[in-house]
Amino acid sequence: MAEADSAQPYRIQGETGPWELVIGLEVHAQVVSKSKLFSGAATAFGAEPNSQVSLVDAAMPGMLPVINRECVDQAVRTGLALGAKINEVSVFDRKNYFYADLPQGYQISQYLQPVVGEGVVHLDLEDGRTCEVGIERLHLEQDAGKLMHDQHPSKTYVDLNRSGVALMEIVSKPDLRSPEETAAYIRKLRSILRYIGTCDGNMQEGSMRCDVNVSVRRPGEGYGTRCEIKNMNSIRFVQQAIEYEARRQIEILEAGGKIDQETRLFDANRGETRSMRSKEEAHDYRYFPDPDLLPLALDPARIAELKAELPELPDARKARFMSEYGLSLYDAATLTEERATADWYEAVVKGGTGKRDPKIAANWVTSELFGALNKAGLDLADSPVSADALGGLMDLLGDGTISGRIAKDVFAEMLETGKDAAAIVEEKGLKQVSDTGAIEAIVDAVLAENQDKVAEYRGGKDKLFGFFVGQTMKRSGGKANPGMVNELLKAKLAG
Amino acid sequence: MAGLLDLDLVAARDALRAGETTSTELTQAYLDRIEATRDLNAYITVTADRALAMAKASDERLAKGEGGPLEGLPIAVKDLFCTEGVLTTAASHILDGFKPPYESTVTSNLWGAGAVMLGKTNLDEFAMGSSNETSYYGPAVNPWRAADDAQTKLVPGGSSGGSASAVAGRAALAATGTDTGGSIRQPAGFTGIVGMRPTYGRCSRWGIVAFASSLDQAGPMTRTVADAALMLSGMAGHDPKDSTSAPLPVPDFSAGLEDGVKGLRIGVPKEYRIDGMPPEIEKLWAQGVAWLKDAGAEIVDISLPHTPYALPTYYIIAPAEASSNLARYDGVRYGLRVDGDSLAEMYANTRGAGFGSEVQRRILIGTYVLSAGYYDAYYRKAQRVRSLIRRDFDQAFETVDAILAPTAPSDAFAIGAEVDDPVKMYLNDVFTVPLNLAGLPGISVPAGLSARGLPLGLQVMGAMFEEAKLLRVARALEKAAAFSARPAMLEGI
């Protein structure tokens, strides 16, 4: 892995010295599609039990799989967005095991010949470092059903609605070295998937889950034995789980023990990982090509078409925001993490007469707008102020109709009422006063009423300038053009 | 009433169209015959009420001069095909009480063509067997008895033993079967009827209880070759619900049936002359060759060098696929459930109690040959040998139009004679299995009687999707053989 020169590589201090973490992720991302991977049942979240289950999903005798073209396209799009190799021929294999959420007694997956090969994800880390995380492969597979253990004292209830929904399993190389990097990787992956619309990345609803492989080693040594922490659906918990697991392993190794390769679960209440009882026996999945299907052959023309249709990806968009709009890395990153945000921002910049200052727009969006939305607990999609409306406000500021101070007030009003800027300025008579004569009159009045302070200022108390500015602004109801106020006051106070 | 049972499928169709009889009369005749032949144990479920209701509807259509190609014809369905609302067991305890809320595509096609359902026939459990002795519902019985031993019950062959027995015993006008390793052809051979396995992908597998997915194929079991052609037309067709279903139109399988074999080249594969082959079978085979030669065919000696490896290849691939296909029988969503303290126990108890010993053997072998460390040595190796077997046939069909071989290495044996030796039982498939591995179509035609007075069949094999040509050769063979022997039990029928 091309890890950029890191000033301080992440280490956990054990009793006997520093330890390095080695982390790999298997992300299971539910594919956005109307129907399932191999059946025509619906995929929508939250339906009544077993109401989105076809005979195929229920594994009735004699049922057969037929693949969904869109799911294949979504996997290819994702592979392309990860800069990965698309395999023109791939094979679906059966992964055989018994569990209550697996009605067929096997999962249709891809083993030796996945649809997508090696790729890469670029991360920007908080301290300004960049890092590359290798993608090993991406394959399509069926999701399992849901088990409910709390509906009955001695029984588990099975709902197969989710059984058969298409998943993309995205396997990273073991290139991650810290909880922070891992979190950044998940966020970046999620961002990419949402950009291209192949997965909604909703971890709370379970449409994106991670299996985290953690091992530790002394710096410079080979790979240690890893443990897999399954089914994590919160970035925060992933970080906690890595921390806990790494320390758990370090403790064992420092005491002279060895790590058993096993599957574990994260107990969020306790902040601990524990061994999964039901998976204690080694699984022999007996993979073999599914004889109900044929190898999947992808036409290079189709791959090229899908590539041409890809939207501008996060990294490219961020780079363009920096070069085209002159934004800082931080602002560009913030604005491009979500495609909807980037689109919103560009609607502001490119709207109106197309002359809006992108840096000012960035500031409005990231500070004022996001601040207000966060406070109100709203998403950008539910913003009372549209991109157009914000653009309108910027136009009034830009042409001097209102001052910056007023603009903030107008913005607050826009958030609350949903009215546009021009209407509010009109209603409340907030137009900036730039009439020199009018301002001069106010300045004269302020100086006249505060002659003692004028004297003090002229005597050297420079700080009083702010006082005069404040008084003038107050008297003008905040509408006086601040630049002009400064000029006039300077001139008049000078004598 | 007796006269009605004499009509074969084509004749019955004509008689119905001509108004000489009605579907209700015909169906009732068969229902009565089924009752009279209960000892054959050919049926697991008889659907008398449904049959008569369907017959009535057919009669209404026929009266109006309407009706499909199989209108009003009463047929039996191997109990491996899911039939909506009707008990479907696969002859297994593990599917106790299972009434599918859906109809298999093949049977759907048959009812759509106007056919009438008499009931579900007996078979080897999950189609695993060559004698119909592994059925949870007891063995089906061959209507034929040996000339020198009328007391001993004989097997009808398997796995489609019930269908074969019903057709041969005139307890069905025709029947559906499935052929994974010979399960249509071999029982047809043992019971003196015609049994055809079309090309893999010609008939849909949707709704047929899966045994070995890359080998299973539905086909007709009938009295004559013309009947088989007619029935296949009513069964076949592309099904978008089956990814392995061939996207090809269904040709008229009866076209050119009487065209004869003049100018056709018939291959005789030397590797089918196996060690210990009963002389009477070798003699019948030579007779078949002579018949076709006399009819104007050119006889070509061919070699299918990997033939000896077909059986071991099959007995790795079929159990492997079956072990996975049968994992869904777990007591959760249908069929038998035997409780347990934990999920794993419930599974093990249910499956241990629900599956018979042959099925268990195959699941275990299948699980083993797929397991870590053995997959390459067994399963992958077998699939490679399979490629070679297929290549043998592809090369052969560059020089011939059809291949002639025996159907089975013996005549029908006694019930119970081979149950203790699984490998011996497997050898019954020696002539049929290569075709399944290659995916090609084949048909067994009754050709003569053994020394014990039991039917012997000859098998014709064709190239991929060339069923019409295959049927044409089979028809020529049938004509030449003029097989008219009937089992003693049909006396007076």
Added chain:
Amino acid sequence: MSLDKATVASIATLARLRVPDDRLEPMVGDLNAILGFVEQLNRVDTSGVEPLANVTGHALPQREDAVTDGGYPDRVTLNAPDPAGDFYAVPKVVE
């Protein structure tokens, strides 16, 4: 390659098949007979030969993405041995 009782027992566990003790011994014999029979494949030279992946030669059909199935919980639970409303029920699983 010969199987012993312990191996057969573990295969049976993998396959979730309860084989009572008294049937285990005969099963071992049967399985070894079958394996003995299929061993002959080792004699075939398959170097350079690909496993047969596609019998009919047609391409994997891909269907349009549309909701065309499901929506009948009563049908899929119709045959359940232990129905629980619209759910399936199994002995309690501990994860």
